[in-house]
Amino acid sequence: MTPAGDIAGRAVSAPGQEVAQPPTRPRGQAQQDDLLALLIRLGDDHLILGHRLSEWCGHAPMLEEDLALPNMALDLLGTARMCYGYAAEIEGGGKTEDDYAFLRDGTAFRHILMVEQPNGDFAYTILRQFFFAAFMHPFWQEMTGSADQQLAAHAQKAVKELAYHIRHAGEWVIRLGDGTPESARRMGDALDALSPYVGELFETDSISMVLTKAGILPDMKAVQSQFDTTVAQTFRAATLPDYAPEFAHSGGRRGRHTEHLGHLLAELQFMQRAYPGQSW
Numbered sequence: 293m294t295p296a297g298d299i300a301g302r303a304v305s306a307p308g309q310e311v312a313q314p315p316t317r318p319r320g321q322a323q324q325d326d327l328l329a330l331l332i333r334l335g336d337d338h339l340i341l342g343h344r345l346s347e348w349c350g351h352a353p354m355l356e357e358d359l360a361l362p363n364m365a366l367d368l369l370g371t372a373r374m375c376y377g378y379a380a381e382i383e384g385g386g387k388t389e390d391d392y393a394f395l396r397d398g399t400a401f402r403h404i405l406m407v408e409q410p411n412g413d414f415a416y417t418i419l420r421q422f423f424f425a426a427f428m429h430p431f432w433q434e435m436t437g438s439a440d441q442q443l444a445a446h447a448q449k450a451v452k453e454l455a456y457h458i459r460h461a462g463e464w465v466i467r468l469g470d471g472t473p474e475s476a477r478r479m480g481d482a483l484d485a486l487s488p489y490v491g492e493l494f495e496t497d498s499i500s501m502v503l504t505k506a507g508i509l510p511d512m513k514a515v516q517s518q519f520d521t522t523v524a525q526t527f528r529a530a531t532l533p534d535y536a537p538e539f540a541h542s543g544g545r546r547g548r549h550t551e552h553l554g555h556l557l558a559e560l561q562f563m564q565r566a567y568p569g570q571s572w
Contacts, residue, residue: 323506326499327440328382329402330509332392333545335375336403339393340553341424342368343560344411353414360460364421367453374446394564398554399547406489408544408553415478418464419486422526425457427493430518434510443508462526469530476531483535491540493519 345365352358376389407424411417432454435447468475494516503509527534543549563570 322502323508324382326502327508328379329499330503331375331379331382333402335372335379335392336401337407337424338368338375339372340401340403340556341407341421342366342372343556344407344409345417345421347411348417357414361417364457364460367450367457370453371446371450378442390564394561398549398557401549401553401557402545402547404489404492405541405544405550406486406492408549408556409486409489410552412482412485413478415468415475416482416485418461418468419479419482421457422461422465423486423490423493423523425454425461426519426522426526427515429454429458429522430515431510433518434515438509439507458522462522465526465532466530469527469532479530479532483532487535487537488539488541490535490537492542492544495542495545497545 342365345361345368348357348361349365350358352361372393373389376392379392380387380389406420409420429451432447432450436444436451438444438447465479469479470476494512496512500509500512504511524534
């Protein structure tokens, strides 16, 4: 079995760009490797963003958000656990979900760069959560028809959770964007900062090509169409301009991360690194 840190790091392309065809490998092994890479990517996306949201616990601007943000973090953690647990089944060798979360270095993580960025202010956190949910909700909707039964089953649950995430974050985007001059300024600043990270959600590579052809992954064009509609409707109500970044950050799927991930992992992984193998 190819190590997970290697198979998850192939070249990616921005939407609309051509990518090289994947190298020829035995069909069954190729699909298993690509599925493993997908699970690690999805698990990392959800784990890292869930950890960021959990940092608001006890610090949110009001009691409702002090409950809502950690609850959304728990939803994301649940998906991360499913992905890592499934990955451990595929990879074998006695791996567990904890190995993926706590015993990998930063360069082995394959999440998008958006989710590792520091929380900033409340407007930044809310807009990041809105972008992520606006992508993941149609993604999991499409995944309910996946040829992979385990992913399709989880998608049924994830769709319900992400529907709440979109509604909650979207209402706050509108409230802040169309609110006071101060709240509108903060939401505008958040949009400027986050826009360059949005494109990485839709990057494609040989892994996604193989899994889409196998019916495991959906066509990302359908997901992006629904994402664009949701964002446009919400931004219109929030009196926000369309996001149109002049450049796009990339590299997360290849293990190229910002310094912020190192600080996050130092906190997230401390107990397992300092006291390996301990249990409650």
